[in-house]
Amino acid sequence: MIGSRSSPRRLVNVALLTVAVGGALSLLMVAVSGPHYQQQKQQQQGHHPRLPRHTHQQNHQHQNPFASSSSPQHRQPNQQENEILSNEESTSNRENSIRDRIPGWPYSLRINEPAMCEGQDVYLLNAVTSNPTGVYHRDMIRKMWGSDAIARRLKMRTVFIMGAVLSPVTQKHLQDESDRYHDIVQFDFLETRKNLTIKSLAAIHWYRAFCTNATWMLKCDVDAYINFFALLDILRPVNNTKDAVCARSMTRSVCREATQHGCLSHYVVDPKEYAPHTYPPYCQGYAYVLHGRLADRMLEEDSKRVGPPLWLEDVYVTGLLPKDLNARWLDVRRKSQVVPVSIRTEFHNGSMLFVHDLEGQIGQGATSYVWSQTLNHYNIT
Numbered sequence: 001m002i003g004s005r006s007s008p009r010r011l012v013n014v015a016l017l018t019v020a021v022g023g024a025l026s027l028l029m030v031a032v033s034g035p036h037y038q039q040q041k042q043q044q045q046g047h048h049p050r051l052p053r054h055t056h057q058q059n060h061q062h063q064n065p066f067a068s069s070s071s072p073q074h075r076q077p078n079q080q081e082n083e084i085l086s087n088e089e090s091t092s093n094r095e096n097s098i099r100d101r102i103p104g105w106p107y108s109l110r111i112n113e114p115a116m117c118e119g120q121d122v123y124l125l126n127a128v129t130s131n132p133t134g135v136y137h138r139d140m141i142r143k144m145w146g147s148d149a150i151a152r153r154l155k156m157r158t159v160f161i162m163g164a165v166l167s168p169v170t171q172k173h174l175q176d177e178s179d180r181y182h183d184i185v186q187f188d189f190l191e192t193r194k195n196l197t198i199k200s201l202a203a204i205h206w207y208r209a210f211c212t213n214a215t216w217m218l219k220c221d222v223d224a225y226i227n228f229f230a231l232l233d234i235l236r237p238v239n240n241t242k243d244a245v246c247a248r249s250m251t252r253s254v255c256r257e258a259t260q261h262g263c264l265s266h267y268v269v270d271p272k273e274y275a276p277h278t279y280p281p282y283c284q285g286y287a288y289v290l291h292g293r294l295a296d297r298m299l300e301e302d303s304k305r306v307g308p309p310l311w312l313e314d315v316y317v318t319g320l321l322p323k324d325l326n327a328r329w330l331d332v333r334r335k336s337q338v339v340p341v342s343i344r345t346e347f348h349n350g351s352m353l354f355v356h357d358l359e360g361q362i363g364q365g366a367t368s369y370v371w372s373q374t375l376n377h378y379n380i381t
């Protein structure tokens with residue numbers, strides 16, 4: 001929520017080389033994945049992904065919409081291109097094993113990577129909330145901190161968490177991408193802005209079901225820049241003394257109408273959705289780290305709640321859920337940059353852990369430029 005874009009995107013000087021590289025990359029992307037890339041760009045140019053599209057909340061968000069209609073969980077998407085999340089798979093085909101469904105969580109897995117962490121020495125799970133059309137950012141991440149070399153060096157795994165789309169063509173592209181990279185986890189709730197809370201809860205559930213070996217989980221947006229070297233330097237010493245690391249906000253008042261000071265219409269919340277006048281302290285939602293022991297308690301807390309969770313993802317997941325859990329937060333507010341205006345040394349030299357929306361705010365190629373500077377700074381070749 002505070003990660004919202006508060007200024008128009010601007011083009012600031014990025015090294016010419018990076019722009020050239022970024023341009024070449026984007027040309028490549030258009031060539032390789034045409035419609036995907038276009039859709040992604042449209043989304044980037046529209047609202048910030050955290051913003052909800054509608055102001056009215058659908059009820060029963062915790063119900064699985066596909067459950068009653070026999071959802072095809074592992075259907076081959078290329079079989080019937082025109083079929084929309086169809087309904088023909090027989091109940092006998094449906095597996096109830098943990099591969100497809102996480103106990104205590106209503107949404108099924110359409111694509112899973114159950115062995116990603118199995119039997120491995122993983123310290124940090126990097127759970128990136130993405131969406132089926134977001135292949136541009138995923139491919140960038142795969143070339144940077146998502147690469148095998150960095151994963152091994154940092155004992156880290158990167159997984160992209162997303163919901164379902166209605167387009168069978170998009171689903172087929174996603175399945176192909178998954179077959180190639182094996183880093184996609186897709187649940188069967190619909191991919192919408194008002195379902196972002198569910199997506200983050202899904203990420204935490206997946207962490208505790210399939211990657212318990214990791215001490216920490218980072219939840220970050222696909223457009224977040226993370227200095228993983230600096231982050232791990234911060235995490236290791238607080239392994240046993242902190243439960244979460246994030247840029248923490250103060251208590252804030254709830255937006256009731258768009259005319260209210262400091263309120264955007266996208267953040268207006270009906271008293272029926274959330275009655276109190278203030279939110280408890282919460283994290284900037286684009287990047288926060290949870291220890292496994294806190295994640296477990298948060299999920300337990302969530303399971304006790306009735307009705308749909310508040311759709312403001314950062315408020316719900318990092319504010320309301322852990323409110324009474326006495327979690328020990330390490331506040332890194334001074335190491336988080338929500339609206340970067342130019343590329344600064346701090347982004348790569350360890351002063352900053354999290355930078356929001358580098359590409360969108362500064363320009364295409366900014367992220368890979370900062371990443372290469374980061375590698376230089378840490379002497380990694």
Ligand SMILES: *[C@@H]1O[C@H](CO)[C@@H](O)[C@H](O)[C@H]1NC(C)=O
Nearest residue numbers: 119120121122212213214215
């Ligand atoms: C993770 O798995 C590896 C290999 O099985 C094991 O050596 C390690 O102790 C595990 N780590 C944790 C934190 O469970």
Ligand SMILES: *[C@@H]1O[C@H](CO)[C@@H](O)[C@H](O)[C@H]1NC(C)=O
Nearest residue numbers: 058065188189190192194195
């Ligand atoms: C969230 O996902 C559920 C399950 O797919 C769907 O029924 C609902 O319409 C979505 N809610 C919103 C607000 O988009």
Ligand SMILES: *[C@@H]1O[C@H](CO)[C@@H](O)[C@H](O)[C@H]1NC(C)=O
Nearest residue numbers: 123215235236237238239240
């Ligand atoms: C984290 O804490 C556990 C439990 O005390 C310990 O075994 C482990 O070595 C620590 N990991 C790191 C990287 O410090």
Ligand SMILES: *[C@@H]1O[C@H](CO)[C@@H](O)[C@H](O)[C@H]1NC(C)=O
Nearest residue numbers: 345346347348349350351352
């Ligand atoms: C990073 O660079 C900035 C600007 O040069 C400097 O003020 C800061 O101390 C540096 N931080 C670290 C951790 O080296």
